[in-house]
């Protein structure tokens with residue numbers, strides 16, 4: 001069977017990575033989490049311990065080496081050879097990542113890497129601009145969303161599960177701010193591609209969403 005290229009976009013906390021991972025596993029495909037790449041740049045920026053300006057971010061991205069290695073259901077993230085898999089998920093990183101992802105030179109570098117990773121097919125890639133910009137010829141395009149309340153609750157439970165001290169209201173405010181920044185930025189904003197299937201996951205179980213994605217791939 002032909003190895004497909006599957007693009008899944010949607011706002012923060014829509015459950016993209018959870019369902020994309022499971023669907024990729026069922027299809028025997030590689031899962032590529034593009035948000036992790038922008039988070040990697042944000043994490044390296046914070047390590048400079050300086051005010052987060054666009055100039056600082058551009059300096060950080062100039063010679064950054066970001067690698068993703070997906071195995072056993074986990075996307076391992078390496079920045080300049082150092083593993084930062086857990087560190088890129090903190091609220092501090094989430095807080096500045098939209099600023100990082102809005103910069104043209106950051107996006108150009110990450111998009112080049114993403115396209116190279118999808119070249120052989122058999123990939124399921126999630127992000128914000130995959131169907132519209134990174135892989136416009138993807139075989140299957142899905143726009144995954146859910147209500148803001150449900151998305152905040154999912155992110156809250158996910159971080160709490162990892163033992164982080166988090167606050168639900170704060171997460172909802174942060175997600176709303178990221179939605180706005182990601183949708184309104186000039187370069188490759190978060191929008192549903194005209195030919196993407198809209199999948200609202202509010203009230204659906206993970207299994208139900210995975211089943212629908214697999215159905216679209218069949």
Ligand code: DC
Nearest residue numbers: 012034035038097101127128129178
């Ligand atoms: O999916 P995530 O929350 O880990 O993504 C982190 C940020 O990266 C998100 O706020 C928007 C940005 N992003 C992007 O601009 N383009 C992508 N393809 C993926 C993520």
